[in-house]
Amino acid sequence: MTERLRVENLYKVFSKSPDPALRMLAAGAKKSEVLAKTGMVVGLNDVSLSVPSGAIYMVMGLSGSGKSTLARCINRLNEPSAGRILLDGRDIVAAGEAELRDIRRKRISMVFQHFALLPNRTVAENTEFGLKLQGVSPQARRRRAEEVLSIVGLARWGNHYPHELSGGMRQRVGLARALATDADVLIMDEAFSALDPLIRTEMQDELLRLQRTLKKTILFITHDFQEALKLGTRIAIMADGELVREGTPQSIVLEPGSDYVAAFTREVDRSRLFDARWAMTPVQPVPLAAGLCLAETADGGGLVLDDGGHVVGALDADTLRGLRDTAGLGTGGLGTLRKEFVTVRECDSLLDAARAHRAGRPMAVVDEDGRLTGTLAADRILAGIASAPPHPAGGLHA
Amino acid sequence: MLDANDLNVFPVDAWIQDGVAWIALNLRPLFLAIKWPVEYVLNLNIFLLQEIPFLAIVAVAVLLAWRLASLGVACFSAVALVAIATLGVWSEAMTTLSLITTAIVICAAIGIPIGIGCARSDRMWGVVRPILDIMQTTPTFVYLVPVVMLFGVGTVPGEVAVVTAAAPPLIRFTNLGIRMVETEMVEAGLAFGATKRQLLWEVQLPLAVPTILGGLNQTVLTAMVMSVVVAMIGAEGLGLVVLQGLGRLDVGRAAVGGIAIVLLAMMLDRITQKLAQPGGPGGRPLLRSLRALVRSGRPADDKATARPPASNPAISSPDQ
Ligand SMILES: Nc1ncnc2c1ncn2[C@@H]1O[C@H](COP(=O)(O)OP(=O)(O)O)[C@@H](O)[C@H]1O
Numbered sequence: 001m002t003e004r005l006r007v008e009n010l011y012k013v014f015s016k017s018p019d020p021a022l023r024m025l026a027a028g029a030k031k032s033e034v035l036a037k038t039g040m041v042v043g044l045n046d047v048s049l050s051v052p053s054g055a056i057y058m059v060m061g062l063s064g065s066g067k068s069t070l071a072r073c074i075n076r077l078n079e080p081s082a083g084r085i086l087l088d089g090r091d092i093v094a095a096g097e098a099e100l101r102d103i104r105r106k107r108i109s110m111v112f113q114h115f116a117l118l119p120n121r122t123v124a125e126n127t128e129f130g131l132k133l134q135g136v137s138p139q140a141r142r143r144r145a146e147e148v149l150s151i152v153g154l155a156r157w158g159n160h161y162p163h164e165l166s167g168g169m170r171q172r173v174g175l176a177r178a179l180a181t182d183a184d185v186l187i188m189d190e191a192f193s194a195l196d197p198l199i200r201t202e203m204q205d206e207l208l209r210l211q212r213t214l215k216k217t218i219l220f221i222t223h224d225f226q227e228a229l230k231l232g233t234r235i236a237i238m239a240d241g242e243l244v245r246e247g248t249p250q251s252i253v254l255e256p257g258s259d260y261v262a263a264f265t266r267e268v269d270r271s272r273l274f275d276a277r278w279a280m281t282p283v284q285p286v287p288l289a290a291g292l293c294l295a296e297t298a299d300g301g302g303l304v305l306d307d308g309g310h311v312v313g314a315l316d317a318d319t320l321r322g323l324r325d326t327a328g329l330g331t332g333g334l335g336t337l338r339k340e341f342v343t344v345r346e347c348d349s350l351l352d353a354a355r356a357h358r359a360g361r362p363m364a365v366v367d368e369d370g371r372l373t374g375t376l377a378a379d380r381i382l383a384g385i386a387s388a389p390p391h392p393a394g395g396l397h398a
Numbered sequence: 399m400l401d402a403n404d405l406n407v408f409p410v411d412a413w414i415q416d417g418v419a420w421i422a423l424n425l426r427p428l429f430l431a432i433k434w435p436v437e438y439v440l441n442l443n444i445f446l447l448q449e450i451p452f453l454a455i456v457a458v459a460v461l462l463a464w465r466l467a468s469l470g471v472a473c474f475s476a477v478a479l480v481a482i483a484t485l486g487v488w489s490e491a492m493t494t495l496s497l498i499t500t501a502i503v504i505c506a507a508i509g510i511p512i513g514i515g516c517a518r519s520d521r522m523w524g525v526v527r528p529i530l531d532i533m534q535t536t537p538t539f540v541y542l543v544p545v546v547m548l549f550g551v552g553t554v555p556g557e558v559a560v561v562t563a564a565a566p567p568l569i570r571f572t573n574l575g576i577r578m579v580e581t582e583m584v585e586a587g588l589a590f591g592a593t594k595r596q597l598l599w600e601v602q603l604p605l606a607v608p609t610i611l612g613g614l615n616q617t618v619l620t621a622m623v624m625s626v627v628v629a630m631i632g633a634e635g636l637g638l639v640v641l642q643g644l645g646r647l648d649v650g651r652a653a654v655g656g657i658a659i660v661l662l663a664m665m666l667d668r669i670t671q672k673l674a675q676p677g678g679p680g681g682r683p684l685l686r687s688l689r690a691l692v693r694s695g696r697p698a699d700d701k702a703t704a705r706p707p708a709s710n711p712a713i714s715s716p717d718q
């Protein structure tokens with residue numbers, strides 16, 4: 001994935017003359033020290049990160065850690081004190097008034113925590129707000145508004161007023177307004193935090209669904225680690241204006257790196273976060289008779305594959321040993337193939353795998369094309385949920 | 399013993415007299431420039447209200463009250479106007495109404511832009527605010543002194559006093575209304591690339607309309623009070639009826655003037671108050687009301703879509 005947005009050594013000090021504070025920060029001072037010494041509040045302290053195009057990039061942290069400040073620096077609702085923000089290589093911080101306005105109109109749009117819909121305008125009028133500011137003709141912008149409203153599932157609500165809508169629907173309007181301008185970068189500052197838990201989950205699913213087709217670059221601010229894990233392709237964790245950990249959801253859960261981050265990951269439901277691919281034991285199929293291959297499982301049995309790599313049957317440990325002892329592999333006796341095995345996809349969560357598990361039946365893990373890539377034993381599922389290291393050194397055969 | 403009169407060593411009255419004489423002489427073009435538009439608008443209003451037939455005025459007032467406020471206010475307006483006519487002071491009432499409508503026009507034309515300027519510049523508000531404070535704590539009666547000295551006596555100087563007294567609330571409420579617009583709304587405008595002017599017209603002013611209309615209501619009431627008081631400097635209208643009645647010890651005549659004033663004041667208050675009430679039938683923005691008024695004779699059916707009560711800015715907590 002190409003890089004869309006890059007933040008380099010960004011500082012924000014809430015002061016008209018931030019230089020003394022910046023000098024202290026450059027010398028390694030912390031937010032609290034700067035506050036004690038100069039009385040200035042540090043919003044961001046040397047933040048650098050890179051957002052790939054098409055990612056949902058989550059910024060997570062406790063209240064006051066500087067998440068909103070970071071988001072608002074991107075479209076310069078907050079003026080950065082030092083550093084660069086590169087949008088496709090162009091520095092937003094250096095942009096003049098007209099260029100900044102153009103970036104805000106065409107490149108970066110925003111979804112607000114409390115929706116920020118104009119109460120005196122209808123849903124459609126709110127949706128076309130950005131286009132109106134750009135001077136798009138009334139017919140064209142109304143057409144576009146109706147288009148995006150149907151994308152977010154509010155096709156017939158255009159003529160209603162925001163106060164007639166529920167919170168979830170209002171935020172759909174907020175989303176529609178942000179989508180209407182065709183900006184490719186979306187900043188969502190705690191966009192779902194004001195919603196009831198059920199509605200929030202619904203909106204999260206909706207965002208993931210939309211993102212599959214829209215492929216926007218989304219900077220999503222949240223204080224909810226579960227939300228970050230669910231939505232994020234990458235997560236940046238902030239504390240006291242600094243970026244303390246950055247990575248994929250799985251890598252952060254596996255290696256928090258600090259107590260601050262570990263405090264978030266402790267409660268994580270790993271059975272949903274990790275997939276079968278992560279916990280499975282990869283297989284090395286060996287040729288068997290008549291174009292068939294055999295992939296051994298941890299319990300001494302094996303899965304039999306056709307020449308396309310698809311599982312056609314299973315052998316239990318006794319049968320397999322019998323085959324080896326008597327005729328050796330590849331001489332028939334395959335009539336004893338047991339059919340009972342279960343299949344999960346690589347991308348299925350461990351929770352799904354645990355649900356699919358049946359005692360005494362081997363579990364085959366297959367890729368998108370249905371080809372066997374690994375096997376998954378019950379103890380590996382449990383170890384994965386308890387977050388043991390991903391792969392044992394060996395011991396595939398008892 | 400020290401007597402209070404012994405302290406009266408400075409001839410302040412003479413100084414002021416001289417100062418005002420100097421100002422009146424040397425700044426005469428300035429005062430003429432102030433007086434001219436006031437006189438022009440006032441004469442136009444007096445001409446219109448005196449020439450338009452009684453029934454037409456009642457009809458227009460009823461229609462306005464109905465569309466801007468409610469049917470009840472419309473009925474009240476009809477009764478009040480007919481009552482004023484039966485009291486025999488119709489012409490005087492129309493003069494008073496002219497003083498008020500002129501004040502509304504001029505205050506809106508001057509006060510709203512000043513209010514907007516104050517909302518956008520702390521420095522300007524820092525200058526204007528103390529002036530408004532002084533103007534609003536000064537008893538209406540005292541206004542008359544500088545007005546007479548600088549503009550003379552009569553209906554037009556009276557109107558100058560009315561305008562001066564009635565403008566401060568509108569300036570204040572316009573400033574307040576714009577400043578009260580939630581920061582998240584303003585930021586939504588900025589985030590989507592609004593220019594300063596777009597921010598004002600697309601976000602701030604529309605959201606400030608209910609507050610500005612509240613200021614308009616205050617302006618109307620102040621103008622009503624002042625239009626009576628200025629009878630003392632020779633302005634015509636219902637105030638003069640009361641003043642003459644008192645002067646001639648004609649209690650009946652004075653009471654007739656008083657009753658007409660009260661009726662007129664109640665009518666104007668009801669109409670403009672409903673305008674400013676968020677959520678009420680008049681809760682829709684003034685422009686839309688006026689447009690609806692022009693479009694059809696039906697009562698507005700957008701009650702269901704009236705704006706929600708303006709949310710309290712204190713509640714909108716800063717984002718965490
Ligand atoms: N306009 C401002 N003026 C001064 N300090 C501010 C301002 N906005 C935010 N801050 C401070 O900056 C820090 C980070 O705030 P913010 O980015 O809003 O945190 P978060 O969104 O993570 O809760 C906090 O200490 C906050 O008090």
Ligand SMILES: [Mg+2]
Pocket residue numbers: 067068069189190717718
């Ligand atoms: Mg925040």
